[in-house]
Amino acid sequence: MKRKVLSMVMASAMALSLVACGGGAKQEAPAESAATETPAAEETTTEEPAAEETTTEEPAAEETTAASGDLIKVGIINNDPNESGYRTANDADLKAMFNEANGYDAKFAYSLKNDEQITAAQGFIQDEVDYLLLSAADTAGWDSVLQDAQAAGVKVILFDRTIDADPSLYEASIVSDMAKEGEMAVEWLAGQGLDEYNIIHIQGVMGSAAQQGRSGALSDKVDAEASWNLVTQQTAEWNAEKAQQIVQSVIDAGTPFNVIYAENDDMAKGAVAALDAAGISHGVGKDVIVMGYDCNKWALEELLAQNWNYDGQCNPFQASYIDEIIKTLESGGTLSEKTIIMDEKGFDATTITQDDVDKYGI
Amino acid sequence: MSKTANKDESFFKKLVGNQLFIPILALLLLAVINLINDPGFFKITLGTNNAGNPVLSGYLVTILDYGSELGILAIGMTLVTAASGGQDISVGATIAIAGSAMLRVLCGGTSRPTELAAPIIVAFLVACVVGMLCGAFNGMLVAVFKIQPMIATLILFTAGRSIAAWINNNELPIVPDPKFAYFGSFIPGIPVPTTVFIVIACIIVIALVLKFTNLGLYTQAVGINENSSRLNGINPTFIKFLSFVILGLCVAVAALIKVSRLSTINYSVIAKDIEMDAILAVALGGNALSGGKFNMWASILGAYVIQFLTTTLYKFNVQSDALAAYKAVVVIVLVVFSAPTVRDYMKQLTKKVAPAKKEVA
Numbered sequence: 001m002k003r004k005v006l007s008m009v010m011a012s013a014m015a016l017s018l019v020a021c022g023g024g025a026k027q028e029a030p031a032e033s034a035a036t037e038t039p040a041a042e043e044t045t046t047e048e049p050a051a052e053e054t055t056t057e058e059p060a061a062e063e064t065t066a067a068s069g070d071l072i073k074v075g076i077i078n079n080d081p082n083e084s085g086y087r088t089a090n091d092a093d094l095k096a097m098f099n100e101a102n103g104y105d106a107k108f109a110y111s112l113k114n115d116e117q118i119t120a121a122q123g124f125i126q127d128e129v130d131y132l133l134l135s136a137a138d139t140a141g142w143d144s145v146l147q148d149a150q151a152a153g154v155k156v157i158l159f160d161r162t163i164d165a166d167p168s169l170y171e172a173s174i175v176s177d178m179a180k181e182g183e184m185a186v187e188w189l190a191g192q193g194l195d196e197y198n199i200i201h202i203q204g205v206m207g208s209a210a211q212q213g214r215s216g217a218l219s220d221k222v223d224a225e226a227s228w229n230l231v232t233q234q235t236a237e238w239n240a241e242k243a244q245q246i247v248q249s250v251i252d253a254g255t256p257f258n259v260i261y262a263e264n265d266d267m268a269k270g271a272v273a274a275l276d277a278a279g280i281s282h283g284v285g286k287d288v289i290v291m292g293y294d295c296n297k298w299a300l301e302e303l304l305a306q307n308w309n310y311d312g313q314c315n316p317f318q319a320s321y322i323d324e325i326i327k328t329l330e331s332g333g334t335l336s337e338k339t340i341i342m343d344e345k346g347f348d349a350t351t352i353t354q355d356d357v358d359k360y361g362i
Numbered sequence: 363m364s365k366t367a368n369k370d371e372s373f374f375k376k377l378v379g380n381q382l383f384i385p386i387l388a389l390l391l392l393a394v395i396n397l398i399n400d401p402g403f404f405k406i407t408l409g410t411n412n413a414g415n416p417v418l419s420g421y422l423v424t425i426l427d428y429g430s431e432l433g434i435l436a437i438g439m440t441l442v443t444a445a446s447g448g449q450d451i452s453v454g455a456t457i458a459i460a461g462s463a464m465l466r467v468l469c470g471g472t473s474r475p476t477e478l479a480a481p482i483i484v485a486f487l488v489a490c491v492v493g494m495l496c497g498a499f500n501g502m503l504v505a506v507f508k509i510q511p512m513i514a515t516l517i518l519f520t521a522g523r524s525i526a527a528w529i530n531n532n533e534l535p536i537v538p539d540p541k542f543a544y545f546g547s548f549i550p551g552i553p554v555p556t557t558v559f560i561v562i563a564c565i566i567v568i569a570l571v572l573k574f575t576n577l578g579l580y581t582q583a584v585g586i587n588e589n590s591s592r593l594n595g596i597n598p599t600f601i602k603f604l605s606f607v608i609l610g611l612c613v614a615v616a617a618l619i620k621v622s623r624l625s626t627i628n629y630s631v632i633a634k635d636i637e638m639d640a641i642l643a644v645a646l647g648g649n650a651l652s653g654g655k656f657n658m659w660a661s662i663l664g665a666y667v668i669q670f671l672t673t674t675l676y677k678f679n680v681q682s683d684a685l686a687a688y689k690a691v692v693v694i695v696l697v698v699f700s701a702p703t704v705r706d707y708m709k710q711l712t713k714k715v716a717p718a719k720k721e722v723a
Contacts (some may be wrong), residue, residue, distance in 0.1 A: 241624075276412040279411045
């Protein structure tokens with residue numbers, strides 16, 4: 001019996017430490033957690049500060065407000081950087097900006113779950129951070145914790161994602177206009193002047209802001225124009241393999257199509273794999289137009305090689321905007337607008353240059 | 363109908379009693395539905411792909427191609443189920459880990475290499491070792507520490523994708539060599555998908571193992587009664603451990619196909635929910651999920667039935683996020699039919715209406 005209990009305890013300890021290193025909230029409170037974790041976990045956490053030093057995305061131009069000993073304390077709550085290339089770039093950008101060299105004492109918490117994010121937010125409020133930067137996993141449920149923040153004098157700045165809460169509860173929100181991204185892409189597609197648009201529409205996870213914005217513009221256009229048809233409209237949940245199967249199914253059915261409208265690069269890549277296997281040509285001046293989103297570097301290279309036709313940007317580089325807002329607030333200024341929409345571009349394979357790939361690729 | 367009712371009954375009993383009955387029935391059912399809906403479903407055409415090589419295409423080829431990973435996983439999952447009486451729910455995450463290790467070796471840690479950093483075979487062997495280590499970890503928790511398989515594998519299920527991302531420093535490298543893509547698509551000059559050959563190779567290997575070793579017998583013995591098998595000189599701990607390691611090897615092969623399909627993977631979504639399909643394949647094969655006797659071929663057939671179902675649903679333009687609901691219906695039907703009370707009832711019903719057996723079938 002004793003042995004059994006002991007083994008259970010050992011196993012569950014192993015389980016817990018591994019789980020802690022894995023999916024859940026990775027709170028990077030340097031002092032407390034490090035000692036108790038397994039070697040694997042240690043390496044994961046040590047790798048993160050290393051990433052801070054080595055990220056070259058943002059040139060280290062902002063060395064201005066260093067020193068003076070008075071660091072601005074920020075707590076940053078983000079989604080898991082493994083979620084996508086977008087998130088990885090977003091996290092790297094934030095880490096490059098919010099460090100001691102730039103005058104910040106930053107703590108990071110990651111989770112894809114709203115309740116874990118809220119717990120992390122409460123922790124940061126108790127820690128008396130000056131600013132709480134938040135990319136919420138879910139739009140609902142933030143009111144009470146943001147009221148606590150306000151009561152404690154913590155200023156809240158939303159980035160990347162909006163929430164359903166009273167705007168008075170946060171200072172600013174820096175977001176991408178997904179609907180505008182969709183409109184730009186559809187406008188570009190309309191400009192291609194095809195006689196007939198037979199579109200395979202591959203959607204992201206249903207209900208996400210990116211999916212709604214990017215689907216909305218296309219659906220409106222298809223409803224409005226007689227020559228625009230959806231061959232199929234399916235969600236591949238940001239998953240390349242699923243996209244491949246969806247397109248494969250249309251090919252097997254023998255239904256003609258000439259546009260692939262995928263709501264991110266991964267899914268476009270999966271779709272193209274199916275086209276390649278079936279011997280259907282794609283790209284500039286070919287049978288099928290391929291459209292993607294997010295501007296991954298490899299995707300822009302496909303554009304450069306004219307294998308794809310269009311890629312819409314979803315700007316992950318919010319750190320400089322946030323930095324500017326904090327500087328304004330610290331110097332006693334007021335913000336001219338609450339919601340700041342970032343500049344975003346759409347790239348056309350016929351005009352894209354190597355410079356664009358290097359500059360905008362994530 | 364020249365046969366006597368008695369003979370008919372025994373034939374019918376034999377037919378229904380055979381484990382392959384359920385998957386074959388499901389396969390026939392799906393085939394008939396598709397035949398009625400659109401005979402073109404079974405058309406196979408020879409075309410060329412964008413690299414200019416001859417390829418076969420059509421729904422049937424698609425099923426054989428995309429069902430490959432599941433078929434391979436079903437082999438390992440059957441053994442795990444039979445030996446431990448539980449299931450491994452971490453196979454999707456382990457595919458991410460093995461695939462990530464493979465990418466790391468092939469690309470040498472850079473995200474956009476121009477040439478392979480190591481031969482493909484080395485990368486594959488590393489992936490095999492990684493897959494087997496993950497299997498060994500699960501196996502140790504289950505066999506030595508006697509943790510319920512689903513709880514033990516929950517660990518890697520939760521942590522696996524983060525570990526996979528960590529192996530490659532959160533980057534998503536792309537394998538530059540077009541030869542690597544052969545495993546997930548076509549070898550030039552051969553119009554049959556390579557994945558089909560990989561599955562056949564796996565089936566041959568496991569068939570030889572089951573024929574020439576006592577693995578099958580021992581696994582069933584441990585699954586049926588651990589104590590009595592120990593008294594008969596079998597080491598249940600080792601057999602359980604071994605089944606998880608074999609599953610780890612299957613995972614590595616599946617990872618090779620997955621990585622090869624697109625020359626890269628996305629850790630957070632690669633092989634998502636594949637563990638549920640693999641377990642469903644075992645169940646569809648008529649194997650008791652509580653362990654014991656198993657039929658490997660029924661499980662593999664079950665895997666292709668699932669892919670057949672998936673492809674059919676895609677053909678009917680069912681929303682892909684609703685696919686899981688349809689699979690759930692299949693699971694419910696299976697579970698109900700394998701419940702003892704329903705079985706007894708069916709037996710009685712069979713006896714009563716033996717001459718009119720067509721209706722029951």
